[in-house]
Amino acid sequence: MNDMWLDANVSIRLITTEPPELFQRSLRLVERADRGEVTLRLLPMVVAEVIWVLRSFYQYPRTQIAELLLPLVTRQGVVLEEADIVIAALDRMAIANLDFLDAFLAETARRRGGYVVSFDRDFRRLEVDWVEPE
Numbered sequence: 402m403n404d405m406w407l408d409a410n411v412s413i414r415l416i417t418t419e420p421p422e423l424f425q426r427s428l429r430l431v432e433r434a435d436r437g438e439v440t441l442r443l444l445p446m447v448v449a450e451v452i453w454v455l456r457s458f459y460q461y462p463r464t465q466i467a468e469l470l471l472p473l474v475t476r477q478g479v480v481l482e483e484a485d486i487v488i489a490a491l492d493r494m495a496i497a498n499l500d501f502l503d504a505f506l507a508e509t510a511r512r513r514g515g516y517v518v519s520f521d522r523d524f525r526r527l528e529v530d531w532v533e534p535e
Contacts, residue, residue: 403439405430407479409450412443416451416469417459434478441479445487445505448474452494452501467495486512497526
């Protein structure tokens, strides 16, 4: 099977459907993955970049980003690295209106153990052990 590592721009085309030609090419790739011809691999860092572009350039709200990304990252033929943490972080991002990276860091610490060390007090809203540097 052919592994292909997705860049953020392909995911962005699938979500925004813009420009139409690049959307169609991206869609054909995903359909190949649906048929088992290729495996599309996706890194958490790429998911973070997709979210950043959708927030900053396209002005999508966090809830909409999570709703649009979840079907892609859970799609058959797409292998998302650290999927359990990424999916939980997307959920937290939408529900708690947090930055994805903060939600990802909190989920990682919660699942793997340890503290989040940050000056960002948003971590108080999360179920995670959090401290500020002293």
